[in-house]
Amino acid sequence: MDSKVYNIVGEEFQLGYRHQDVWGWKIALAFFFGEVGAGLFFISAFFGFLKGMFIGWLMVSVCKPTALFLHLGVPIRFWRAIMGLKNSWISKGLFASVLFTGFGAIHMLNLYRPFLGEGLSELVLWISIIACFWVIIYLGFVLSYSPSIALWNSGLMPVISLTYGLLGGITMTLLFGHNSFLLDMPEVLRMLKYLEFGLVLFCGVILVSFLHGAAYMSNAGRRSVILLLKERYAPWFIFFVLIVGFAMTGVLILVGPVSLGVLLAVAVAELIGDVALKLLLFKTGLYEPVLTHSHF
Amino acid sequence: MPRWGMVIDLKRCIGCNACTVACKQENTTPDGILWTKVVSEEIGIYPNVTRAYIPLICNHCEDAPCERVCPTKATYHTDDGIVLVDEKKCIGCGACVTACPYKNRIKLHKEQLQRGLFKIGVLTPFEKQGYPRFVAGTALKCTFCHERVANGLDPACVVTCPTEARVFGNLDDPSSKVRRLIQARKGYQPLSHLNTRPKVFYVE
Known part of the structure; x- marks a missing residue:
């Protein structure tokens, strides 16, 4: 690592750190829709909770593609994104999403009005669950795969995706299921509450490890972490990700009563923390100066 | 088959940006799009201070992250090692832009093609003849002037450089000027620790 301190520069012709600006909200x-939707489907499928599965499926199969279409430069060619299955995590993810959309829909239809035999319905369930799990984690691999942005280039990124996906899934399952299937299963409700609290703690530990790793991996990683914790984006990170996303979610789920109001507040707090973290990861992604080891 | 590469002599670069302008002229790149440019760095503390100029260009990496992440295989290597984008396949996802450690990829927005270089919404004849090759929403990058190279010419930035700070040639030919420069002056690659194996080398 070079000892010289470089500034963050924009489009001016100076050497320094540069923000990534092509991926945004x-x-x-x-x-967000991909992780939370797949997480909701995953958790709901475990309990056979059709409503939760359907909402999760809608988030993955309708909301996520809509957001992606808004982002794509030439959306009409979106189908081409499946061509790079060998190397590209975007292609692998798209493949999983297509599998999930198809097999998830068949599984839900079969649950609603059974038309498949026992063996076939098991197969459909497992394919949809594996595809769903893949959808949760591939987003982390998309970010961690490239070496350009030190903050993202971490093996913990897929774990963060998985943790937030499951956390979102449990939150939404509690919200939508507390007055339906969970009414008859108070022990499951209690278990989900503790599981959510545990995941909040785990998420906190993972996030600390992630930031610690980024800060000591390279100068650009350290600069990104400083942006997140001390400089421009610190107020947003501390308030939305740490206070609202972790503290408020954890306290409310642990001590709050099981009511629509409290579970709604938990869901809003947790999902705000999730979206905020994703936005901030994109905002604080920095490129290393190209010749950091120049001496002249 | 040659393996094209470039050597940039930082001692020779005077920061005139003639290469930047030559690239824009050769490739008609729209407003805000620069495939090459010269950034500066101030070194030292007053009164012992100097300014160094560092020309930047796509490194046409052997193991190009932009190619690896491309979901449509729009980014590809030619037989002679030049990394290009097939604008008919690109969907404009921006994965290559985020994956290039050198930030040498740019996503072209529709407005950039419409507003023109004078930013008045009217295109000059020069722009009118050049812009049809671009597709709004796709990713753009330096092509090492591959049409010129295919005809035995050097890239426009190399030809234009008044101090001959840029040298273009076959990296596989031991007698080529690029190879001799790299060997004689210990040429190094930008961000070499990322193992992208750039084909642009710097010498000091």
Whole structure:
């Protein structure tokens, strides 16, 4: 690592860190819908909760593509994104999303009005669950795969995706299921509450590890972490991700009563924290100066 | 088959940006799009201070992250090692833009093609003849002037450089000027620790 301190520069002709600016709120929303929707389907499928599965499926199969279409430069050619299956995580994710949309829909239809035999319905369930799991984690791989932005280039990124996906899934399952299937299963309700609290704690630990790793991996990573924790984006990160996303969600789920109001507040707090983190990860992604080791 | 590469002599660059202008002229790149440019860096503390100029260009990496992440295979390597974008396949997802560690990829927006270089919404004849090759919403990058190279010419930025700070040639030919420069003056690659194996080398 070079000892010289460089500034963050814009489009001016100076050497320094540069912000990534091509991925913004649309991609952040797509990631959010993909992770939370797949997480909701995953958790709901475990309990056979059709309403939750359907909402999760809608988020992955309708909301996420909508956000992606808004982002794409030439959306009419979107189908081409499946061509790079060998290398590109976007292609792998798209493949999983298509599988999930198809098999998830068949599974839900079969649950609503059974028309498949036992073996076939098991197969459809497992394909949709595997595709769903893939949809949750691939987004992390999309970010971690490239070496250009030190903050993202972390093996913890897929774990963050998985944790937030499951956390969102449990939150939404509690919200939509507390006055339906969870009424008959108070022990499951209690378990989901504790699981959510545990995931909030785990998410906190992962996030600390992630930031710690980024800060000591490269100068650009350190600069991004400083932006998040001390400089321009610190107020947003501290308030929305840490206070609202972690503290408020954790406290409310642990001590709050099981009521629509409290569960709604938990869901809003958790999802705000999730979206805020994704937006901030995009905002604070920095490129290293091209010749950091120049001496002249 | 040659393996084209470039050597940039930082001692020779005077920061005139003639290469930047030559590239724009050769490729008719729209407003706000620069495939090459010269950035500066101030070194030292007053009164012992100097300014260095660093020309930047796509490195046409052997293991190009932009090619690896492309979901449509729109980014590809030619046989002679030049990394190009097939604008008919690109969907404008921006994955290559985020993946290039050198930030040498740009996504072209519709407005950039419409507003023109004078930003008045009227295109000059020069722009009118050049813009049809671009597709709004797709990713753009330096092509190493591959049409010129295919005809035995050097890229426009190389030809224009008044101090001959840029040298273009076959990296596989031991007698080529690029190879000799790299060997004699310990040429190094930008951000080499990322293992993208750039084909642009710098010498000091």
